Amino acid sequence: MKARLPQGYGGGGAANLQQLAKQAQKMQEQMEAVSAELDEKEYSATSGGDAVKATVSGKMEVKSVEIKPEVIDPDDAEMLGDLVTAAVNEALRAASQEREQRMGALSGGMNIPGLM
Secondary structure (H helix, E strand, O other): OOOOOOOOOOOOOHHHHHHHHHHHHHHHHHHHHHHHHHHHOEEEEEEOOOOEEEEEEOOOOEEEEEEOHHHOOHHHHHHHHHHHHHHHHHHHHHHHHHHHHHHHHHHOOOOOOOOO
16 A cells, blocks of 8 residues: 555655745744844843842843942841842843744744754
8 A cells, every 4th residue: 555645745845845945044044133133132120129120131141230229238238139139030031031932933933953
């Protein structure tokens, strides 16, 4: 018994493969452009009622940390460290979430290693 492909599959051979390669190249170019755009963006988050503000880049690098002088208590350095950590983590989370959403929209939800 000879196996048959459903109608619309097969028969195209090299033409279908070439079209698929063109689509993949176009998607990769779009993803690279979006990635470059996101790398340049900055994301900010605050903690402690705006006592600490952290700004990160789309490359997931901390750009700045601003601390209001009134929250600097030499007797409670641990609290200040917690506020800085919370602000930085929230800014990184925002950057990561936007990258996942934008790239996911381009790839149709496919996880393509090396592209994200």
